[in-house]
Amino acid sequence: MYRSTAKRPAAARAKKSGAAASYHHGSLREALIQATDEILREQGVEGFSLREAARRAGVTPGAPAHHFGSAAGLLSEVAMMAFESLSEHLAVDEAGPPAQRMRQQGHGYVRFAVDQPGRFQLMFRKDLLSADHAGLQAAGDRALGQLESTVRALHGVAPGQPLSAAAQSDLLAAWSAVHGFAHLALAGKLSHMHKDKGATSARLLAEVLPPLLMRLWPDPPQAQKP
Amino acid sequence: MYRSTAKRPAAARAKKSGAAASYHHGSLREALIQATDEILREQGVEGFSLREAARRAGVTPGAPAHHFGSAAGLLSEVAMMAFESLSEHLAVDEAGPPAQRMRQQGHGYVRFAVDQPGRFQLMFRKDLLSADHAGLQAAGDRALGQLESTVRALHGVAPGQPLSAAAQSDLLAAWSAVHGFAHLALAGKLSHMHKDKGATSARLLAEVLPPLLMRLWPDPPQAQKP
DNA sequence: TGTACATCAGTGAACGCGCGTTCACTGATGTAC
DNA sequence: TGTACATCAGTGAACGCGCGTTCACTGATGTAC
Numbered sequence: 001m002y003r004s005t006a007k008r009p010a011a012a013r014a015k016k017s018g019a020a021a022s023y024h025h026g027s028l029r030e031a032l033i034q035a036t037d038e039i040l041r042e043q044g045v046e047g048f049s050l051r052e053a054a055r056r057a058g059v060t061p062g063a064p065a066h067h068f069g070s071a072a073g074l075l076s077e078v079a080m081m082a083f084e085s086l087s088e089h090l091a092v093d094e095a096g097p098p099a100q101r102m103r104q105q106g107h108g109y110v111r112f113a114v115d116q117p118g119r120f121q122l123m124f125r126k127d128l129l130s131a132d133h134a135g136l137q138a139a140g141d142r143a144l145g146q147l148e149s150t151v152r153a154l155h156g157v158a159p160g161q162p163l164s165a166a167a168q169s170d171l172l173a174a175w176s177a178v179h180g181f182a183h184l185a186l187a188g189k190l191s192h193m194h195k196d197k198g199a200t201s202a203r204l205l206a207e208v209l210p211p212l213l214m215r216l217w218p219d220p221p222q223a224q225k226p
Numbered sequence: 227m228y229r230s231t232a233k234r235p236a237a238a239r240a241k242k243s244g245a246a247a248s249y250h251h252g253s254l255r256e257a258l259i260q261a262t263d264e265i266l267r268e269q270g271v272e273g274f275s276l277r278e279a280a281r282r283a284g285v286t287p288g289a290p291a292h293h294f295g296s297a298a299g300l301l302s303e304v305a306m307m308a309f310e311s312l313s314e315h316l317a318v319d320e321a322g323p324p325a326q327r328m329r330q331q332g333h334g335y336v337r338f339a340v341d342q343p344g345r346f347q348l349m350f351r352k353d354l355l356s357a358d359h360a361g362l363q364a365a366g367d368r369a370l371g372q373l374e375s376t377v378r379a380l381h382g383v384a385p386g387q388p389l390s391a392a393a394q395s396d397l398l399a400a401w402s403a404v405h406g407f408a409h410l411a412l413a414g415k416l417s418h419m420h421k422d423k424g425a426t427s428a429r430l431l432a433e434v435l436p437p438l439l440m441r442l443w444p445d446p447p448q449a450q451k452p
Numbered sequence: 453t454g455t456a457c458a459t460c461a462g463t464g465a466a467c468g469c470g471c472g473t474t475c476a477c478t479g480a481t482g483t484a485c
Numbered sequence: 486t487g488t489a490c491a492t493c494a495g496t497g498a499a500c501g502c503g504c505g506t507t508c509a510c511t512g513a514t515g516t517a518c
Contacts, residue, residue: 009463023512024461046353050505062506063462071505124413127272144419169437172407172419176438177399180406184398187350193370193398211395212402216442235496249479250494276472288473289495297472460514467507474500481493 013058029067031057036078040118045125047118050074075122076133082119083139086112090146098153099220103213105150106178110209113182114201120182147174154217177216181209239284255293257283262304266344271351273344276300301348302359308345309365312338316372324379325446329439331376332404336435339408340427346408373400380443403442407435 010023025031035056039048050071051061068074089108092101113120122128129136148171152159155167163171184190190204236249251257261282265274276297277287294300315334318327339346348354355362374397378385381393389397410416416430 023463024514028461044353049503051503060463060465061504062464062508065506066461124409124415126414127270165437166441168419169434169441172410172416172434173403173438173441175415176406176410177403178406179410180402180404180408181398182406183350183409184402184405188352189350189401190398193394208395208398211391212399215392215395215399249496250481254494275470277470286496286498287471288475288497291473292494454518456517458514458516460512462512463510465508465510467505469504471502471504472500475498477496477498479493479495481491483491484489485487 009058009060025057025059025063028057028059028063031059032064032067032074033077033081036074037081037119040078040122041116042118044118045121045128048075072128072130073133075128076130076136078119079123079129080133080136080139082116082123083136083143085116085119086123087139087143087146090143092146092150094153097219098150099217101150102154102174102217103210105147106174106213106216107209109178110182110185110205114185114205117186120186144175147171174216177212181212235284235286251283251285251289254283254285254289257285258290258293258300259303259307262300263307263345266304266348267342268344270344271347271354274301298354298356299359301354302356302362304345305349305355306359306362306365308342308349309362309369311342311345312349313365313369313372316369318372318376320379323445324376325443327376328380328400328443329436331373332400332439332442333435335404336408336411336431340411340431343412346412370401373397400442403438407438 010025013022013025032053035053036048038056039052048071050064053074054061054064057063064071064074068077086109089112090105092104092108094101096104123140148163149159151157151167151171151174152163155164155170157163157167185201185205190208191201193208236251239248239251258279261279262274264282265278274297276290279300280287280290283289290297290300294303312335315338316331318330318334320327322330349366374389375385377383377393377397377400378389381390381396383389383393411427411431416434417427419434
């Protein structure tokens with residue numbers, strides 16, 4: 001009885017990559033993370049399944065368990081990467097005026113969400129993530145920390161000291177505003193806000209976001225040295 | 227051969243409600259909407275399925291199609307109701323000072339999201355809703371309109387006239403801020419913002435939201451009559 | 453350099469599950485006369 | 486008041502699907518001596 005070798009994941013893998021078929025994948029862990037990220041890009045969070053990730057990595061459905069235990073384990077790893085990508089979008093020249101930096105970060109936050117919506121969706125879906133994934137927690141804190149450091153500059157709070165109540169409130173306001181804006185943009189609520197219906201979401205965003213950021217963090221009035 | 231009548235939906239329905247079993251439900255449409263809303267309350271959006279809604283309404287899985295065509299049809303109906311509930315949370319005494327009204331509405335928006343997270347999640351999941359559901363669109367516009375009318379008052383733009391650029395920007399800022407805050411609260415990002423870990427989400431919200439709202443819409447400086 | 457053995461990583465098949473939709477049907481209700 | 490008939494609303498069974506997880510297994514790799 002003929003048995004097609006093309007059905008065997010190792011063979012499929014070999015065919016795809018051009019390398020020799022091997023029982024062991026070699027770097028399945030990375031391949032699964034990569035595959036998951038690809039699914040997020042193409043289909044969003046709802047498109048993800050453990051089996052689909054395994055399929056794309058050229059491996060049987062049982063394999064992922066060896067590396068991640070469960071779907072939440074794999075997704076948490078990807079979410080961690082996503083937070084790192086967000087952090088890159090929040091990187092900003094520390095020399096500039098704080099209000100301007102804040103605006104730049106706001107823009108970076110929204111750009112990240114709009115350019116990588118699948119990742120962005122995932123990052124805040126705590127029902128899909130492991131609550132105790134240390135790396136994920138840390139990566140999230142790091143991203144938030146970048147906003148915080150700009151808020152510190154705005155309020156003149158030194159790095160070691162605790163945030164003042166006003167600064168605390170400002171940080172939360174900043175995060176809320178850009179997070180909310182990003183969500184509304186992804187939910188398609190932006191275009192329906194104004195008459196210019198046909199506009200690209202990119203163009204719409206370019207027109208609508210900067211004034212909003214300027215309203216929240218205007219340049220300070222002319223320096224008053226007494 | 228014995229056939230348990232308890233398996234028959236009509237009988238199950240009768241048992242539950244105390245009324246006589248009937249082939250026709252009588253108000254299935256409402257019952258399904260009700261059931262869906264109940265699922266949202268208990269399990270969130272992810273807990274919803276057409277079959278589960280049918281089950282709760284005491285009806286076979288095929289029945290909902292007669293009234294809603296598909297899952298999206300039913301969910302859109304529920305989302306419409308949800309927007310109406312949101313509108314109620316945005317109702318505010320039109321006599322008060324605009325900044326205060328804005329804060330009240332902001333508080334109402336967040337309270338709605340936090341008290342009824344399942345509904346709130348649904349309302350912005352356009353992948354689950356019918357794009358062409360007229361009532362849903364209208365209900366969403368109505369809710370947004372309530373924010374808009376306060377922004378008009380803030381900026382002194384009369385009801386008939388188009389929003390100024392500044393007012394437009396302010397409206398979007400308002401919506402973004404409260405929407406983002408609500409999302410972050412539901413994603414559990416609030417508690418992890420400050421040291422007071424054990425705090426109830428309700429208490430945390432009561433402490434953290436008002437200053438944020440005050441920062442965004444402060445009372446105007448003392449009236450300067452020239 | 454060779455060999456025995458332990459460990460690891462992925463296989464393959466099956467588990468039981470719930471899902472949305474379809475369709476010929478039938479029981480109940482409403483209407484016309 | 487009665488009867489024929491059309492319309493409606495829900496049934497019941499089946500469709501094909503994809504899912505996450507389990508588990509005894511086996512092939513490959515690495516290590517000790």
